Amino acid sequence: MIDPAWVSVLSAILFIIGVWGAFTRKNAIIVLMCLELILNAANLQFVAAAIQHGDATGWVYAIFAIAIAASEVAIGLAIFLAMYGQHETISLDDVNLLKH
Amino acid sequence: MGGTSETISSTFIEYAIFIVLLPMLAFPIILFLGHIFNGNQTWVKSAKEGGLIALPIMVATFVLSMLLISEFIGKGTGAHHIGDWLSFGWMSADGMTINEKVFGVGIYIDHVTVMLLFIASFLCMLINIFSIGYMNTDPVNDNRNHRFYAEFVLFCSGMLGMVLADSFLWLFIFWELMGLCSYLLIGFYYEKPSAAYAAKKAFLTTRVGDVFLVIGLVMLWNLFDSLDYAVVFNEDLIAQVDPEQLQLALGMMFIGAVGKSAQFPLHVWLPDAMEGPTPVSALIHAATMVNAGLYLVARMFPFFGAPSMQGDLVDLAFIIAAIGGITAVMAAAIAFVQDDLKKVLAYSTMSQLAYIFTGLGAALWLANTPGMEKYAIVAFGAALFHLFNHAMAKGMLFMASGSVIHEMHHAHHDVHHHDDHGDDHGDEHHDNHHDDFDAQSMENMGGLASKMPITATAMLVGSASIMGLPLIGGFWSKEGIIANAWRVALEDPRFFLPASCVLIGAAMTGFYMSRMWFKTFAGEPKTEVAANVHEHTPWIPIPLVTLTFVSLSSVILAGMMFTHWSSDSSYAFFSEKGLIDGLIYEFEHIFLNSDAFFFVLTYFVIFIGAIVGPGLAMALYGGSLKDGEKSKPWMQPIINLSSRVNAKRGFDNSAWANSGLSNALKERLYFDKWYDAAMLKLVAGFANISAAFDKNVVDGTIKTIESTSQKLSTQVRRLTTGSARDYIMMAALGVLVIYLMLEVMI
Helix, strand or coil: CCCHHHHHHHHHHHHHHHHHHHHHCCEHHHHHHHHHHHHHHHHHHHHHHHHHHCCCHHHHHHHHHHHHHHHHHHHHHHHHHHHHHHHCCCEHHHCCHHHC | CCCCCCECCCCHHHHCHHHHHHHHHHHHHHHHHHHHHCCCHHHHHCCHHHHHHHHHHHHHHHHHHHHHHHHHCCCCEEEEEEEEEEEEEEECCCCCCEEEEEEEEEEEECHHHHHHHHHHHHHHHHHHHHHHHHHCCCHHHCCCHHHHHHHHHHHHHHHHHHHHECEHHHHHHHHHHHHHHHHHHHHHHCCCHHHHHHHHHHHHHHHHHHHHHHHHHHHHHHHHCCCEHHHHCCHHHHHCCCHHHHHHHHHHHHHHHHHHCCCCCCCCHHHHHHHCCHHHHHHHHHHCCCHHHHHHHHHCHHHHHCHHHCCCCHHHHHHHHHHHHHHHHHHHHHHCCCCEHHHHHHHHHHHHHHHHHHHHHHHHHHHCCCCCHHHHHHHHHHHHHHHHHHHHHHHHHHHHHHHHHHHHHHHHHHHHHHHHHCCCCCHHHHHHHCCCCCCCEHHHCCCCCCCCHHHHHHHHHHHHHHHCCCCCCHHHHHHHHHHHHHHHHHHCHHHHHHHHHHHHHHHHHHHHHHHHHHHHHCCCCCCHHHHCCCCCCCCCHHHHHHHHHHHHCHHHHHHCCHHHCCCCCCCCCCCCCCHHHHHHHHHHHHHCCCCHHHHHHHHHHHHHHHHHHHHHHHHHHCCCCCCCCCCCCCCHHHHHHHHHHHHHHCCCCHHHHCCHHHHHHHCHHHHHHHHHHHHHHHHHHHHHHHHHHHHHHHHHHHHHHHHHHHHHHHHHHCCCCCCHHHHHHHHHHHHHHHHHHHHHHC
16 A cells, blocks of 8 residues: 555645646646646545545545546637637737736 | 684585595696697587686585585684594603604684685686686697696695695695695796796795795694694693794794795795786785785684783784785885786785785784783784785786786787788787787776776776775775774884884875776777777686675675674674674774774775875876777766876876886885895805815815726736736735635634
8 A cells, every 4th residue: 555645745746747837838738738737636635535534525526526627628628729710829928818 | 713612513524625635636637638638629629628627626616615614604613534644653761651643634624714715715716717718718828728727726726725724734735735836837838938937936935935834833843742733722732832932933934924925025926926827826826825824824823812822922923013014015115116917916915915914913912912812803803804805806806907918919919910911810820929019018008998898897896995995895804904903003012113004005005006997997098909909708707797796795794794703703694693783883893983093093094095095096197088988887987087187186207207216116126136146146155165065075085086096906907917827826826825824814
């Protein structure tokens, strides 16, 4: 049995990679992937906690989060497609019309 | 009233509410039918645009009123409580008892009510008949007469309601209803700027008085916890009230009466109110609404008569009489120089109402002075009788003046056509020649006695009644008012002012009423229009003839001891002492008074009022009719006399006519100018202050808020970079902050 602490460390590393990617990358698809990383980091933490406490609630949350992440990806990709149709780019630096 | 308030049980009093409700229900009916059938020939010709709907209503009202009056005349008081429309209560301080206040609806009838109920219902009916003749034959009014009749019946409802109300609260409600109708009817020709201005002026001027009336009513409420007559006239309750506060409350209410009855200094609206149609002038501004103020003062009689108030309210009685005296002389003086027929009558109305105020003031003084109660009742009766005589005579005079003006209009129309247009004939041109010809100016009349016999007779009898020529109408009551004012003056020297004023006023009345009659009806026609006048409008003669006989038969009413109605009913028509006894008593009392002072006073009044005033008017304005013209036999001697006096004693009065005083009178003693200037100063000053307040405080606050938030928002805007990454960063920072806060707090 792996010590749940190691799982938490892995989850934290995944989270940091995700946040770093979301903050620094210009490509919208990569940002989306990073967001997925953050979500999965949270899932991992849920699962680790569920195993440690022997409680199924954590599993349920993880399954919900996966379902939500799936739909989020679908919507996100649809937005990027529309964005590309309008601006012919998916670079986040070029999409700042909400500024004023 | 007084001590003999025996309560009468009556069957008709239960139906008395319909006297008010019938006209009130007719108001929406006439208005809406008028809108539906506007221009429809059946509506215009057969229903007279609502006039024939209003007439049966007014007749029914009159019949109901007469049934009611027949039960109460000269007998006592009656009250009928219909119900409560508002009641509320609260716990008193100790939490044990509940203070409950109830506002009721009901009918209250006593001698004053009987008098005014008869005047109001009778004149409303007659003036309705007159209106059908006057309004419906003038093309200017086509397709809007329904508005006139609707407002007319609403007014009647207001007047009758005010008279029958059983509390000061309902009196005030109907009082305001009348004010509204007065405003609407003065402004009937709202397309004329002068009419719109006059309507506003009348409404606002009476509003000044009404504010004081409300204050007075609130003070009265504070003293009695009620405004019902049944409560406030209770002598036991009056005994618990502080006389000074009561005097102040009644004084405030009197200011309301001053505004409504057009007395100095709130009199400026009445002459301008003549902009309304003549039936309106006759009904509202001569016969009924302006009496509301007198009615209010007459209603105060029980306060003055209460034993606990003896001697405490004489100052207010003096003020009432003094306002009356001043107005009587001032209005009569202004009437000297008016050329507009209706304006002369308007000032005459003011002057005669002032007489009644003086009479009431004297009666209240007598009631408030120990040992004088028996005179108080006579004085009170005389004042009310003058109210009756004046309402009848002035209503008739206004209708007669309306008849003259109406026929002058028609004659002008005919003359105009024959001169300029020849064959072109049609009423649609009626409007087109509102040129500089003034159909109301007496300068354009003259010699109408032979052409308008009914109108001239009515005018003659009405003028005689107002002047107080012996045995006709107002003579009986005016003599009583003057005698009682002097009776008080002998006791209280302050009353020499009003008493002298009404005495001088008697001569002045004789002059201006005669002047009006001779300028209009005697002499030769001054214009071609006046030479072509004919009296041929239907409906108009009916009320004129009726009221002529009422004014002439005033001697019978005097024999019925009208003056004693207020309390002593032993001489009343229906008592065992008959009419003849009453007549003999009255004649003895007036012409053979055992008191030398009053004996001389009576003949002096007759001398100045019936000989000096009319004599001067004859000398200045008398003249015989055109050759070949003959008036009715009862008028011809007067015209002949006037022409003889004019020929022998005529004098040149141009010095007077061009004097400063005459000009001042023509300018109505500058009251309007002063009021306008004062108002302008007041309004402009107030406007400047409000403008400064608005600019600095109101706008300043808003502008500070606005500029501050603008500055703030330019700072905050910098955060909105538009870059998704920054937003994510902010979201993450936000989460961090929340986390830290939770960490610190928990």
